[in-house]
Amino acid sequence: MSGFKDVVGHKNIIKYIQNAVTADAVSHAYILNGERGSGKKLLANLFAMSMQCQDRDEDGDACGKCQSCKQAMSGNQPDIIRVTHEKPNTISVDDIRVQVNDDIVIRPYSSKYKVYIIADADLMTVQAQNALLKTIEEPPSYAVIMLLTENAEALLPTIRSRCVMMKLRNIKDQLVKKYLMEQLEVPDYKADVCVAFAQGNMGKAIMLAHSEYFNEIKEEAVHLLRNIDEMTVPELTEAVKRCMTYKLEINDYLDIIAIWYRDVLIYKATKSVDRVVFSDQMKYIKERARKSSYEGIENILDALEKAKARLKANVNFELVMELLLLTVKEN
Incomplete structure (x- = not known):
């Protein structure tokens, strides 16, 4: 996993995250909203890693070398919880109760924060959202919940109003092309085609290139x-x-x-x-x-x-x- 300095685009969001982490002003709940492939998971993972890092850089970037960072990069950091769901198109109330509500009362195992990353949060049923709302309204001081959505409007207004909203914008075509050519060694003509169809979506451009x-x-x-x-x-x-x-x-x-x-x-x-x-x-x-x-x-x-x-x-x-x-x- 790269650091913030290696992320293409999203500079305003990265600056906000770095300031929040270095100033010890992390909110208890965030919504990262953007289309599929826009970089929500990457930013959420880097944010969580930065929060838990034992030897952060001055600018808020994770060191990538401490025990917490190594665990985060291998997906085994015990205080970074990724909420899963068995049904492909639904996050049920039981998913939220078991993996978030029942777990969040237990203090962090080894870190300052306990971070919950809920991918595809717009798939939560109304019952699941209401269950989560109770936790977002009165979270423990160490809890941070990140909701990753393609359509934040699918979330209840009461949830949206209690979260910091981060909207992921399209990345400039020239930056996408530069990344494809320099990092993935995609030839010029193919990079042009991928960029044209990706429409500023880095994840889609990478997927098309492969x-x-x-x-x-x-x-x-x-x-x-x-x-x-x-x-x-x-x-x-x-x-x-x-x-x-x-x-x-x-x-x-x-x-x-x-x-x-x-x-x-x-x-x-x-x-x-x-x-x-x-x-x-x-x-x-x-x-x-x-x-x-x-x-x-x-x-x-x-x-x-x-x-x-x-x-x-x-x-x-x-x-x-x-x-x-x-x-x-x-x-």
């Missing part, structure tokens, strides 16, 4: 988008079946479609090609911009977000994709 299937997924999506007007319902169904082969990376497939239609929207509104990601598909982008109305494009972008939410909620995959592709075809 993905064996990204080009296949992109080509499949582009073929569909170029030909969907002429495709029959059986052909659309066949396209859905091909999507099934990418089920584990379906969000990337949907993101590619979303980026295509954002390109269409940008070109329709500005007639400029400067900000278009699919610059090699301008003939088709222009054609779609001419055919689709603003309302139609917005309908498609809304349908993509609904499809993601439904897939996350385990709605039938083929049904979700058929509804989505019909909406795309109609608009």
Whole structure:
């Protein structure tokens, strides 16, 4: 695990964390809000490691060498607790009661703080959130709870109001490209493609750089988008079946479609090609911009977000994709 100095972007959040740690002004609860791959877990882990470090730098960065840091880096620091859940899309009230509420009354084993990191906190049921709320309202002095979310609005207002909110912003493209080329040794042309699709999300850029299937997924999506007007319902169904082969990376497939239609929207509104990601598909982008109305494009972008939410909620995959592709075809 790197230190804060090695993190790309998020400088304001890192400065805030360093000041809180060095001034001994750590709050009892935080929300780290950002899209998948934005760096929430990395920052939460570094924050926890810094809090527990036995020999911190003057700027608040963990030393990386003391016993606590070594334990944190191996995932075995006894006072950094990562809350888990058995059900893939739900954090239940029992998960919170057993792993947080019942445990938090026990004093730290070897550190000043006892830190609870709840990833995917927006998956907590209302009952789970209410159980956590009681702890956040009257926490022990040594307790720090970090809620990692893609959608902080899914949390109860009473929880949001009692936490310090940290919103992770997109990272500048040139910083993402520099990291891919210098740290991962990704060639220039491939780095450009990854950066264009990552849209400022470092985690996504890294994932795309390592993905064996990204080009296949992109080509499949582009073929569909170029030909969907002429495709029959059986052909659309066949396209859905091909999507099934990418089920584990379906969000990337949907993101590619979303980026295509954002390109269409940008070109329709500005007639400029400067900000278009699919610059090699301008003939088709222009054609779609001419055919689709603003309302139609917005309908498609809304349908993509609904499809993601439904897939996350385990709605039938083929049904979700058929509804989505019909909406795309109609608009």
